[in-house]
Amino acid sequence: MGAYDTEIDVLAAVARAALVREIDAEGVWDEDQVWREAFAEVPRHLFVPYYYVGVRGGYERRWRESPDPEERKRWVSGAYADTPLATRLRDGELISSASQPSLMAKMLVALRVEDGNRVLEVGAGTGYNAALLAHRLGDDDLVTTIDLEPEITESARQHLALAGYHPVVVTGDGARGVPERAPFDRIIATCTLPTVPRAWLDQCGPGARVLTPFATGLLALAVTDPGHAEGRFLSTPAYFVPLRGTGRAEPGAVSLHGLPRPAREHELFRFLLALTHGAFDPQDAYALWEREGRPHRARYGVTVSGERVWAWLDDPEGPYTWPLP
Structure with a gap:
């Protein structure tokens, strides 16, 4: 190991310890301290040898191999910042990113992983x-992780090997799961979906848990039996790159004309708009939001039963339910 690598490792160790302290201070690991060790040990900088930061007019690349020592320091520091990192761009469009570490920690705690669990991750990202x-x-x-793009899965596999890990990395459509690796006890997605794929539930074992970004929130589902799952949203907001694959389309824009500006800009109302897209008119969504006291995310949930998928407020069989795709 040369002086260059030693310098990088020292800087990374200091930055990683600082990140762990920052997440610890938020109380994220109070329910499951075992994740603190994972974040303290796994070297995030090995998974982001380069990334992009927004600058006026576009993006600027920060990378490990920069000849400028100060640029390398900025790269290491940024790799351990508690922010999402843009890792892949195509024609100026973000197609893959490294999630915000504290949000990842919240999701992993909420996944309730137990010893011996078989886990499927949808959206390999950096690995x-x-x-x-x-x-x-x-x-x-x-551990099985899947992504649609061969270049993403190949780089994830390389990053994982460099860090000393060798989970199964699959190239394919995440919405279809990985049936040859089933059954799974836990499924976690790191990309937003328009609905809950039935294939996931088919590949779940008894008592499985599914955690997925959905409508700017995080949905935690308990799988009670084949084809049936139900659960509520976590209280935290979450914004992820959409799942890519055949047959997926972005929802069209809706007109918010006539709605009060405070509502249009309110994060919780925009969550409701995303959750009711295609089922409620924005005016009806606004009426519901006001009538029910501007509900927080944890009052909403989703039920999957056979071919039916529906969202609800407070009660899956209550007065406020609507179908999902």
Whole structure:
């Protein structure tokens, strides 16, 4: 190991310890301290050898191999900042990113992983989340991660190997799951979906848990039996790159004309708009939002039963339900 690598490792260790202290101070790991060790041990900088930061007029690349020592320091520091990192661009469009570490920690705690669980991650990204899971479980073969783009899965596989982890990395459509690796005890997605794929539930074992970004929130589902799952949203907001694949389309824009400006700009109302898209007119969504006291995310939930998928407020069989795709 040369002086260059030693310098990088020292800077990374200091920055990683600072990130762990920052997340710790938020109380994220209070329910499951085992994740603290994973974040303290897994070297995030190995998974982001380069990334992009927004600058006026576009993006600027920060990378490990910069000849400028100060640029390398900025790269390491940024790799351990508690922010999402843009890792892949195509024609100026973001197609893959490294999630905000504190949000990843919240999601992993909410996944309620237990020793011996088989876990499917949908959205391999850089491979960092799969490494955290593999570290937590202590068995690479218990973790499967999938992504649509071969270049993403190949780089994730390389990053994981460099960090000393070898979970199963699959190239394919995440909405279809990985049936040859089923059954799974836990499924976690790191991309937003328009609905809950039935294939996931088919690949779940008894008592499985699914955690997925959905409508700017995080939905936690308990799988009670084949084809049936139900759960509520976590209280935290979450914005992820949409799942890409055949047949997926972005929802069209809706007109907010006539709605009060405070509502249009309110984060919780925009969550409701996303959750009711195609089912409620924005005016009806606004009436519901006001009538029910501007509900927080945890009052909403989703039920999957056979071919039916519906969202609800407070009660899956209550007065406020609407179908999902």
